[in-house]
Amino acid sequence: METGGSLPRQASPPGQAAGDQVHWEGLEETPEFKELVRARWRFVAPATVFFLAYYFALPLSNGIFPSVMRTEVIGHINLAYLFALSQFIVAWLLAFFYIRQATRVFDPLADKVRQRASRGRQP
Amino acid sequence: MNITFALFLIVVAITLGITAWAARRTRTTLQFWAAGRSITGWQNGLAIAGDYMSAASFLGIAGLIAFNGYDGFMYSVGWLVAYLTVLFLIAEPMRNTGKYTMADVLSYRLSPVPVRSAAAISTVAVSASYMMAQMIGAGSLIKVLLPDLDKNLKPYFSWAVFGTQLDPSITLVGALMMIYVIVGGMVATTWVQIVKAVLLMAGAILLSLMVLLYFNFNVLAFFDKIYSVKDAATKLPFTSPGILYPYGKTTVWGVDKALVENVSLGMALILGTAGLPHILMRFFTVTNAKAARTSVAWAMGLIGSFYIMTTFLGFGAAALIGKANICAKVTEGFKCAPGLKPNTNLSMPRLADFLGTHFFGSTGGEFLLAFITAVAFATILAVVAGLTLAAASAFSHDFYVNVVRTHLFHGHVSEREQVNVARITAALVGLLSIWLAAKTGATANVAALVAGVAFVIAASANLPAILFTLFWKRFNTWGAVASLVGGTVVTIWLVAVGPGWTLPAVAHPAFPLQNVGIIAIPVGFALAIIGTLIGDLFKADRLAEVKFHEIDVRAQTGVGAEVSPVAV
Numbered sequence: 001m002e003t004g005g006s007l008p009r010q011a012s013p014p015g016q017a018a019g020d021q022v023h024w025e026g027l028e029e030t031p032e033f034k035e036l037v038r039a040r041w042r043f044v045a046p047a048t049v050f051f052l053a054y055y056f057a058l059p060l061s062n063g064i065f066p067s068v069m070r071t072e073v074i075g076h077i078n079l080a081y082l083f084a085l086s087q088f089i090v091a092w093l094l095a096f097f098y099i100r101q102a103t104r105v106f107d108p109l110a111d112k113v114r115q116r117a118s119r120g121r122q123p
Numbered sequence: 124m125n126i127t128f129a130l131f132l133i134v135v136a137i138t139l140g141i142t143a144w145a146a147r148r149t150r151t152t153l154q155f156w157a158a159g160r161s162i163t164g165w166q167n168g169l170a171i172a173g174d175y176m177s178a179a180s181f182l183g184i185a186g187l188i189a190f191n192g193y194d195g196f197m198y199s200v201g202w203l204v205a206y207l208t209v210l211f212l213i214a215e216p217m218r219n220t221g222k223y224t225m226a227d228v229l230s231y232r233l234s235p236v237p238v239r240s241a242a243a244i245s246t247v248a249v250s251a252s253y254m255m256a257q258m259i260g261a262g263s264l265i266k267v268l269l270p271d272l273d274k275n276l277k278p279y280f281s282w283a284v285f286g287t288q289l290d291p292s293i294t295l296v297g298a299l300m301m302i303y304v305i306v307g308g309m310v311a312t313t314w315v316q317i318v319k320a321v322l323l324m325a326g327a328i329l330l331s332l333m334v335l336l337y338f339n340f341n342v343l344a345f346f347d348k349i350y351s352v353k354d355a356a357t358k359l360p361f362t363s364p365g366i367l368y369p370y371g372k373t374t375v376w377g378v379d380k381a382l383v384e385n386v387s388l389g390m391a392l393i394l395g396t397a398g399l400p401h402i403l404m405r406f407f408t409v410t411n412a413k414a415a416r417t418s419v420a421w422a423m424g425l426i427g428s429f430y431i432m433t434t435f436l437g438f439g440a441a442a443l444i445g446k447a448n449i450c451a452k453v454t455e456g457f458k459c460a461p462g463l464k465p466n467t468n469l470s471m472p473r474l475a476d477f478l479g480t481h482f483f484g485s486t487g488g489e490f491l492l493a494f495i496t497a498v499a500f501a502t503i504l505a506v507v508a509g510l511t512l513a514a515a516s517a518f519s520h521d522f523y524v525n526v527v528r529t530h531l532f533h534g535h536v537s538e539r540e541q542v543n544v545a546r547i548t549a550a551l552v553g554l555l556s557i558w559l560a561a562k563t564g565a566t567a568n569v570a571a572l573v574a575g576v577a578f579v580i581a582a583s584a585n586l587p588a589i590l591f592t593l594f595w596k597r598f599n600t601w602g603a604v605a606s607l608v609g610g611t612v613v614t615i616w617l618v619a620v621g622p623g624w625t626l627p628a629v630a631h632p633a634f635p636l637q638n639v640g641i642i643a644i645p646v647g648f649a650l651a652i653i654g655t656l657i658g659d660l661f662k663a664d665r666l667a668e669v670k671f672h673e674i675d676v677r678a679q680t681g682v683g684a685e686v687s688p689v690a691v
Contacts, residue, residue, distance in 0.1 A: 027676045036679055044211045051207045052393075058200065059389050062364040063382030066371075070363050075343035076350035080193060080364050087200045088427050095210055095423050102215075102416060110412075113680045 027117055036109035043101050051094055058083055126486075127493045128268045134497030138504070139303075141318050164414040166313060168421020171405045173316030175202075175396075175422070176323055176429060177253070177506035178260025178468070181499050183570025184430070185474070186467035188437020190446045190568075192354065192361030194368065195437055197385065198570050199430035201392025203423065208397040210419045216593045216678035217406045218415040224513075225403050225585065226521040229592050232670030234600040238588075239521040241607035245584040246400045246517035247552060248611045250510045253399075253577035254556035256569040257503045257510070261300060262293030263468040263565050264496045264503075266451040270460075287562045294557055301553035304508050305546050313408060319505040324429060326498040330471070331432045333478040334439035345435075348442040361441050375635045387641035388574060394644060395578025398585030401513035412681050440470040449473045467568040472496050514552045515545035567624040571637070576618055579640045583647030584610030591651055593678050596671045598655050599664035605654025610647030617643055 027033050062069050062080055069080040180202070187195030221228045226242035265272060269292075276291035283289070338345040352361040357369050364370075368381035375383055396402060406415045440449065444457055449470050452460040457477055459465065472495055479491030523544045528536045563572065587606040591598035617639035622632040636642075658664050676682055 025672075027680070027682065028672050033676065033680070040679065048207075048211055051204065055201070055204050055393060056386065056389060059197065059382065059385035063370055063379055063385060066365060076346040076360070076362055077343070078362055081196070081362060084193075084196055084200050085431070087204055088431055091204050091207055092423065092427060094207055095420055098210060099416060099420055103413075107413065110680045113676075114682055117680075117682045 027113060030113065030116060032109060032112040032116060036106060036113060039105050039109060043098065043105075047094055047098065051090065054090055055087060058087060125268075125489075127489045127496075130490060130493030131268055131497045131500070134494060135500055135504075138318065138322070138497075138501040141315065164409065164417030165421045166317060167405060167409045167414065167418035169320045169425065170313040170316040170408075171402060171418055171422035172425040172429075173318075173320035173323070173505055174401055174405060174509045175399075175426060176320070176502065177569075177573065178257050178499065178503045179570040179573040180429065180433075181323060181327075181502050182260050182263070182468045182471050183256070183568050183573065184433045185436040185440060186449075186470040186568050187367070187570055188433060189440035189444075189449060189470040189474075190465075190467050191367035192349070192352070192359075192438070192441060193364045194366055194385075195570075196433065197388065198392065198574060199433045201389050201574075202396070203427045203430050205393045205396035206419055206423045206426065208393060209402075210416065210423070212590065212593075213397045213403070214406050214415040214419050215412040215681075217403055217589075218409060218412045219679075219681040219684045220593075220674055220677050221403075221407050223404070223407060224516050224521055225400050225589065226517065226525075229588055229603055230525075231674050232592060232667050233598075233603050234664060234666070236526050237600055237604050238607075239526050241604045242585075242588070243517045243522035243526075245580060245607045245611045246521075247514050247548075248615065249398075249400060249577050249580045249585070250514035250517075251552050251555045251559065252580065253401075253573055254507060254510050254552065255559040255563065256572040256577070257507050258293050258297040258300075258556050258560035259563065259565055259567060259572070260468055260569045261296045261500060261503045262290055262560065263451070263466055264472065264500055265292040265296045266466070266565065267469055267472050267492070268496060270452040284558055284561075287558060289557070290561045290565055293560050293565060297553065297557040297560065300504055300507050301511075301550060301557075303504070304511050304553075305549050315505050315508065319501050320425065322498045323502050324425065326495055327429050327432045327436065330439070330475060330478065330495065331435040333482065334435040334443070334474075337439075337443065337478065337481065345438070345442070349438045352441050352445070361438065380635065383641060384636055384638050387636055387638035390644050391574050391578040391582055391638060391640035394582035394586055394640075395574070396581070398581030398589065399577075400517060400581075400585070401509045403589075404513055404516070411684065436471060436474065440474040444470075444473055444477055464566060466566045468566070471499065511549045511552065515548045518548040519545040562625075563623075564625050571624055575624065575638055576614070579614045579618075579638075579643050580611050582610075582640060583614055583643040584608070586644075587648045587651035591655070593674065595655075596668055596675075597659065598651070598671075599658040599667040601658025601661075601663060602651040602653075602655030606647045606651035609650040609654075610643065613646050614639060614643040 061083070069078065069083070071079045073079055073082055184195060184198045187198060189195070217228060220231055224242075225246065226239045229238045229242060272295075273291050276295065335342075335345070338348070346362060350360045350362050353359065354361065354366045357366055359366055365381065368384040370379055370381045373380045405418070409415050409418055440446075446465055446467075448457055448459050448465070449467070450459045450463040450465050450473075451469065452463055453473070453476070454460050457473075457480075472492055475495035476488045476492040478488075480488030483490075519541050524536050524541055584607050587610065588603045591602060591606075617634050617636075620633035621635070621639060622629045622637050624637065677684065
């Protein structure tokens with residue numbers, strides 16, 4: 001534990017620690033950045049609303065329609081258990097779609113912004 | 124010494140050997156706190172799974188299902204879905220802006236002294252309550268391995284601390300774990316978590332396969348058997364919702380109380396994960412935002428698979444042993460030894476004992492029991508190390524170094540001084556959690572405890588502060604301090620006056636719900652907003668809005684993010 005440099009020992013807030021090499025001013029106004037933020041929220045906002053709604057539908061329907069949820073579908077496997085199991089599938093699918101979207105859309109946009117940032121450093 | 128305990132010690136010794144080996148590889152402070160920022164996505168995914176799946180997952184959920192049937196499975200569902208919150212909103216921005224701890228991200232745009240102090244409070248509260256449950260889990264395991272330990276230690280161990288009689292097993296094993304973690308240098312390195320995650324998955328897969336084998340891989344026959352297990356009070360089969368919190372019995376605020384409890388629990392489960400300091404720290408160890416994202420995907424795969432297996436583990440224990448016979452010591456024929464009360468945290472060890480004996484005779488039972496208890500113990504030790512690291516870093520790095528020494532008493536803090544403060548913090552948090560564990564009692568379910576306290580504090584105190592710091596332009600220091608301190612205090616207060624988890628249940632608690640999230644989490648968010656508006660009135664924190672533009676750009680794009688020293 002004898003290395004110096006960027007140890008947590010020093011008190012400078014991280015913003016300033018790396019701040020001298022970073023050109024972020026004005027990036028917020030660039031079309032690339034605006035596009036990135038828009039693209040991200042276009043996915044994240046509806047996906048978040050959907051998974052919250054789907055998730056809370058489980059305890060709500062268990063409580064409000066108990067007899068429906070106790071309906072047995074295959075043998076003694078009931079609707080309540082299948083609905084619970086479907087939550088796993090939905091969570092995995094949403095994660096898959098998010099990662100696909102991030103790799104295809106968000107990453108290239110973020111790269112563009114970062115390129116502009118490094119151009120800004122050497123005008 | 125019995126054979127089970129000897130085998131248990133061997134498996135634990137191997138795990139500790141790996142830990143020691145990993146510790147020697149950790150040389151610099153950067154490696155110590157953030158593993159050199161060189162961990163790849165899948166490695167970190169395993170480590171997140173290792174850090175996340177504690178006694179609550181391995182012992183607690185199986186116990187809840189074994190004792191309450193379907194309702195226990197809600198914990199499994201919520202704790203996986205929680206990762207969508209992490210993936211969509213938290214993981215990448217945290218990696219892009221963070222350095223070592225959650226407070227580093229907050230103090231990016233907020234005033235460091237108050238924010239770091241407040242974050243240290245909420246982090247220590249989350250860690251101590253999380254650790255309390257781990258202490259209970261470890262104590263319960265020792266009661267299985269050495270059933271006479273409590274009786275033998277009683278003459279030397281009848282201390283009462285602040286009116287609470289200490290539990291000998293919990294105190295002894297808790298103290299040993301804390302000494303190990305503190306002397307061993309708080310090694311919660313990624314490799315320890317990876318080894319432990321692999322062990323835990325192996326244990327769960329093995330037991331699940333044996334449960335299925337018992338039913339000749341006929342899932343329908345398995346569910347027939349679960350259906351035949353009926354709850355005594357509600358007369359419901361174990362496949363049916365409504366046993367843990369019976370529907371249609373009582374109301375709170377004009378709504379069915381069971382429904383409110385379940386929704387409240389769900390809120391804590393899916394919002395709490397994104398505010399757990401020891402999980403958030405994991406995102407600072409990866410090379411970039413893309414790796415943070417990949418690691419969440421890996422973690423979700425592993426954690427989800429494990430939680431689906433709790434179907435076999437929990438229902439298996441209910442169907443094959445029955446909740447009345449799950450206790451620290453059993454007689455011939457797997458009946459509870461006379462005079463013992465069932466302990467919900469022992470469903471997994473008892474299931475292992477039963478299945479081993481069923482397939483391989485009594486020696487097989489002893490072997491499997493030893494293996495599963497050792498895996499559970501390794502799980503607990505690794506999580507305790509992770510929690511200790513989070514609490515110690517919040518206190519020593521955030522509070523002591525950055526607040527006390529730098530801003531109040533200007534001066535240089537030596538590496539040794541920082542490590543000593545971290546050790547003292549760890550010891551105090553350890554003692555606090557042992558005391559809380561004794562106060563709660565060894566038979567309280569560890570999953571219910573973690574979800575009921577630690578996750579609610581994380582969701583009501585930490586989550587509003589993190590989300591608003593990243594995404595709300597007007598957010599300021601006042602709002603952050605209000606939610607960090609207010610969320611923590613409100614949660615602890617509501618739990619303290621509520622029914623709690625200690626049996627027998629309190630008859631007329633001042634707050635009706637066990638799960639306080641439905642009140643505490645909205646209060647935490649409201650405090651963050653109100654605090655911000657009050658701060659605005661005083662124009663107290665103008666820097667916060669200016670700095671928002673910087674954090675916005677950094678969080679979204681990774682411009683200026685700390686890079687891996689390996690990649691540089």
